[in-house]
Amino acid sequence: MRVGRALLEATKPYVEESSAKSWWYVGSTFGLMIAALTAAGVVPWWPLRLVFSVLGALLMVRAFITFHDYLHGAILKDSRMAYWLFHAYGAVALTPTRSWLASHNYHHGHTGQITAASVGAFPLITARMWQSSTRWQRFAYRAQRHPLVVLLSYPIVFGINITLIPLLKDPGKHIDSLIALLSHFGLIALLWAAGGFSLVFFVILLPMTLASAMGCYLFFAQHSFRRMQIASPEAWTYYRAAMESSSFMRMNPVMQWFTGNIGYHHIHHLNVRIPFYRLPEVMAAVPELQAPLTTTLAPRDIMDCFRCALWDEKKQRMVSYREARQP
Numbered sequence: 001m002r003v004g005r006a007l008l009e010a011t012k013p014y015v016e017e018s019s020a021k022s023w024w025y026v027g028s029t030f031g032l033m034i035a036a037l038t039a040a041g042v043v044p045w046w047p048l049r050l051v052f053s054v055l056g057a058l059l060m061v062r063a064f065i066t067f068h069d070y071l072h073g074a075i076l077k078d079s080r081m082a083y084w085l086f087h088a089y090g091a092v093a094l095t096p097t098r099s100w101l102a103s104h105n106y107h108h109g110h111t112g113q114i115t116a117a118s119v120g121a122f123p124l125i126t127a128r129m130w131q132s133s134t135r136w137q138r139f140a141y142r143a144q145r146h147p148l149v150v151l152l153s154y155p156i157v158f159g160i161n162i163t164l165i166p167l168l169k170d171p172g173k174h175i176d177s178l179i180a181l182l183s184h185f186g187l188i189a190l191l192w193a194a195g196g197f198s199l200v201f202f203v204i205l206l207p208m209t210l211a212s213a214m215g216c217y218l219f220f221a222q223h224s225f226r227r228m229q230i231a232s233p234e235a236w237t238y239y240r241a242a243m244e245s246s247s248f249m250r251m252n253p254v255m256q257w258f259t260g261n262i263g264y265h266h267i268h269h270l271n272v273r274i275p276f277y278r279l280p281e282v283m284a285a286v287p288e289l290q291a292p293l294t295t296t297l298a299p300r301d302i303m304d305c306f307r308c309a310l311w312d313e314k315k316q317r318m319v320s321y322r323e324a325r326q327p
Helices: 004-015 019-042 046-071 080-092 097-110 127-131 135-144 147-151 153-169 175-221 238-244 253-258 265-270 276-285 299-307 321-325
Strands: 248-250 294-296 310-312 317-319
Touching: 004 238, 004 265, 004 276, 019 046, 019 080, 019 175, 019 276, 046 080, 046 097, 046 175, 046 253, 046 276, 080 097, 080 175, 097 153, 097 175, 127 310, 127 321, 147 153, 147 175, 153 175, 175 299, 238 265, 248 265, 265 276, 294 299, 310 321
Parallel strands: 248 294
Antiparallel strands: 310 317
């Protein structure tokens, strides 16, 4: 059984990308996304506009995974065309690259650690910390992990946390956040002038709300589920966090495609350089990666992920707020 660095070494042959394949996946994803959103804006029958808008949202999730992989250096890292494509996408999608990279890289380096801060991730504290918290601290913690934050992640997570707050804290350093706000709301203004609220709703507001909520939930659930383990500060390692504090999310092939294989999250956290389209190949080839901690998109598992909100050091498992109140 390979563990730690030996397991990481076993994945290194799979960081090799095919530029042609990467461009095919990126080009087809962005092309289909633009086509779906265009159809959502121009077809005359509103039920069909709704269908295309939802399809556009699903394709936005896949497009975001390609953006995410590019920023990890997993695909097209030396391409100037990819640089401009993904930076433009990040601006329009309210994900300026500077603040996203800073928070997301922090997340990868601190997954599976106890922290009341929400830098790049949702906060996670122990049951003992919860019991000694003030009412305000408990309210703030519950609010940050509330399902409404995930549902409204378009304005809250992407609009405020990733874009606006970094700009307000350090305007000189986060000019790309200003560009993102101007680009996003400029596009909304143009669409409104061209076709009014309905055009903005079906092309921007609805798909961005759905895509943001889905992406945010995937991010939340893959590091907040019943069977996850939290190592003590002395025992924590990057490799243990990948295997014990990150999940494999079981999905059907269609959802696997739309989510860009991000469900293979334990492998992604073990080696961020593996292109998203090679993650299933890695799992099939490396036996030690084939029995991960899992979750699904089933309603019961979704409820369970939100319910498991605290790490109980005595029980060595995730517990609910109600369980934390019990002696």
